[in-house]
Amino acid sequence: xxxxxxxxxxxxxxxxxxxxxxxxxxxxxxxxxxxxxxxxxxxxxxxxxxxxxxxxxxxxxxxxxxxxxxxxxxxxxxxxxxxxxxxxxxxxxxxxxxxxxxxxxxxxxxxxxxxxxxxxxxxxxxxxxxxxxxxxxxxxxxxxxxxxxxxxxxxxxxxxxxxxxxxxxxxxxxxxxxxxxxxxxxxxxxxxxxxxxxxxxxxxxxxxxxxxxxxxxxxxxxxxxxxxxxxxxxxxxxxxxxxxxxxxxxxxxxxxxxxxxxxxxxxxxxxxxxxxxxxxxxxxxx
Amino acid sequence: xxxxxxxxxxxxxxxxxxxxxxxxxxxxxxxxxxxxxxxxxxxxxxxxxxxxxxxxxxxxxxxxxxxxxxxxxxxxxxxxxxxxxxxxxxxxxxxxxxxxxxxxxxxxxxxxxxxxxxxxxxxxxxxxxxxxxxxxxxxxxxxxxxxxxxxxxxxxxxxxxxxxxxxxxxxxxxxxxxxxxxxxxxxxxxxxxxxxxxxxxxxxxxxxxxxxxxxxxxxxxxxxxxxxxxxxxxxxxxxxxxxxxxxxxxxxxxxxxxxxxxxxxxxxxxxxxxxxxxx
Numbered sequence: 001x002x003x004x005x006x007x008x009x010x011x012x013x014x015x016x017x018x019x020x021x022x023x024x025x026x027x028x029x030x031x032x033x034x035x036x037x038x039x040x041x042x043x044x045x046x047x048x049x050x051x052x053x054x055x056x057x058x059x060x061x062x063x064x065x066x067x068x069x070x071x072x073x074x075x076x077x078x079x080x081x082x083x084x085x086x087x088x089x090x091x092x093x094x095x096x097x098x099x100x101x102x103x104x105x106x107x108x109x110x111x112x113x114x115x116x117x118x119x120x121x122x123x124x125x126x127x128x129x130x131x132x133x134x135x136x137x138x139x140x141x142x143x144x145x146x147x148x149x150x151x152x153x154x155x156x157x158x159x160x161x162x163x164x165x166x167x168x169x170x171x172x173x174x175x176x177x178x179x180x181x182x183x184x185x186x187x188x189x190x191x192x193x194x195x196x197x198x199x200x201x202x203x204x205x206x207x208x209x210x211x212x213x214x215x216x217x218x219x220x221x222x223x224x225x226x227x228x229x230x231x232x233x234x235x236x237x238x239x240x241x242x243x244x245x246x247x248x249x250x251x252x253x254x255x256x257x258x259x260x261x262x263x264x265x266x267x268x269x270x271x272x273x274x275x276x277x278x279x280x281x282x283x284x285x286x
Numbered sequence: 287x288x289x290x291x292x293x294x295x296x297x298x299x300x301x302x303x304x305x306x307x308x309x310x311x312x313x314x315x316x317x318x319x320x321x322x323x324x325x326x327x328x329x330x331x332x333x334x335x336x337x338x339x340x341x342x343x344x345x346x347x348x349x350x351x352x353x354x355x356x357x358x359x360x361x362x363x364x365x366x367x368x369x370x371x372x373x374x375x376x377x378x379x380x381x382x383x384x385x386x387x388x389x390x391x392x393x394x395x396x397x398x399x400x401x402x403x404x405x406x407x408x409x410x411x412x413x414x415x416x417x418x419x420x421x422x423x424x425x426x427x428x429x430x431x432x433x434x435x436x437x438x439x440x441x442x443x444x445x446x447x448x449x450x451x452x453x454x455x456x457x458x459x460x461x462x463x464x465x466x467x468x469x470x471x472x473x474x475x476x477x478x479x480x481x482x483x484x485x486x487x488x489x490x491x492x493x494x495x496x497x498x499x500x501x502x503x504x505x506x507x508x509x510x511x512x513x514x515x516x517x518x519x520x521x522x523x524x525x526x527x528x529x530x531x532x533x534x535x536x537x538x539x540x541x542x543x544x545x546x547x548x549x550x551x552x553x554x555x556x557x558x559x560x561x562x563x564x565x
Contacts, residue, residue, distance in 0.1 A: 008368075011365060011368060011370070012370075014365060015365055015366070015370065015376055018362065018376075018380065019376065019379050019380075021439070022379055022380055022382070022383065022439065022443070023379065024398075024405065025383075025391075025394040025395065025397075025398055025405070025439075026382075026394070028394075028397060028398065028405045029394055029397070032397065040403065041402075041403050044408045044409065044412055045397070045403070045404070045405045045408060046405060046408075046409065097290045100287055100290075101287050101290055104287045116291065119291070119294070119295075119299075120294065121556065122552075122553075122556070123294050123298040123299075125496065125548065125549075125552045125556075126298060126302065126545065126548070127496075127499065127500040127521075127541070127544050127545055127548050128500070129500060129502070129521050129524050129525075129540075129541040129544050129545075130301070130302050130305050130541045130542065130544065130545040131297065131298065131301040131302060131305065132524075132525075132528065132541065133304075133305055133308060133528060133534055133537065133538055133541070134297075134300075134301035134304045134305055134308075135297065135301065137318070138297075138301075154297070156293075157293045157294060157297045157298075158297070158298075160290050160293065160294055161294060161298075164290075214385060217387070218386065218387035218388070218389075219387075220387065220388055220389050220503040220506075220507070221502060221503060225529065235389075236387050236388075236389035237389075239389045239390070239393060240389050240392070240393075240506075240507045243392070243393050243396060243507065250397055250400070250403075253393055253396075253397070254393070254394075254397065256393075257389075257390045257393045257394065260387065260389065260390060261386055261387075261390050264385065264386065264387075265382075265386075268378075268382065268385050269378070272378060272381075275385065276381070276447060279384075279444065279447060280447070280448070280451060
């Protein structure tokens, strides 16, 4: 719908005001991460540390430093690698399994398939608090406590239901005639999946993949209860611990937040439209 | 598919069952103990002041957070639907907070709210509004509102997205017809667009409710439930009882209550939306 001109200008003003409100925390994060400990305390956070440049305009501002970034990386480096490792493994595994499940539930008719679909659908919505105690107990019985394997297993398992739903909804719209034709040509179940469905699956793999990568990368709760030790500690837990221990050095915390956000922001900017598709389809996951 | 059914069956369904079982036992130390004590722990909740504070906070969180996020998201969606140039850029910016981990947004807002040198107070002081500077999350009367504000910031981009999809699914012809008939802009929104967003609103409502019920990460990182118990909610209470105080059975009982409440909201919704799809 189009507005008359003066209203349109007002519309943009409002939209840009909202942009400011949304961006201020990020802006203050970046400016703070580039300041020295001293400047963090004595300067206003939103003033950028651009000494040489702002002086031209007669403004006083602190000089920039990269030291907080380096300190933060020393603390966050290992957890970031941990996060990268279990996120990638669990994303790939849950997508592959979801794809096979989606195929079976959409293209093969068998008794109870609706029940199995319901079985996966309800599992999407459960509050994780309800499975926390059994999860911790199982992982320590399996000897997986504080290992990346525990996080891969947990994230894969709890990712299967939503991936199954995503792939099933996509495969449902692939015409029956395609698979039927292959069947009359004598192709087996597995063969149909491999040669017909899988080659058509680039889109759902990207959507489910980006969605899973985002939610596993962002997870805090599982990391907190399963992997506090340094060997498997996720970046989210490391960052939260950083906040808990060093109230004095805000610059390091802000730099740590940037390191942790960086991979995801890149994914978001490059593949954002697929992530949006995932958000729409998997609305209630969390 | 069978192995995945086994995995989900074990880690979801059997685990829920086991959790319910634990809630009826006397397991109150590190080592598991399975003597059945019936509904003792559920009765305990009625007397436990931390539980009732958490429960009320949780309720208040829902009452404030859900309508605010829906309202702001709807406003953003309606604004962006007015053939805005650079819509994609605005959408990307508004949705960014939702895509980030609570560990990040929790840290960002801790810095925003920091009373001594944090973003909000220093901005207020340099604008000559120093008298408005307060303790924010360190003030037990304000902490929960601060949590709500930050969560609305993080979630309204997402509700915007859901509403935008809802608006876009309204047939163009209806909007055109109304415009030809000379309907004013407000009438158009009030009579044509907003009434057709019922199902988007319901979906958004359910999603936000469920989130607010199990909100843990953000509050745990930003305030840890404090000061005092002013931002304690049920998931935090469950975590503290279980992993902080080894009261496994009591923690399991709180988790069971949470599970029941979430299912009471989700199951009818799932049922309704699956019926709608079949019709």
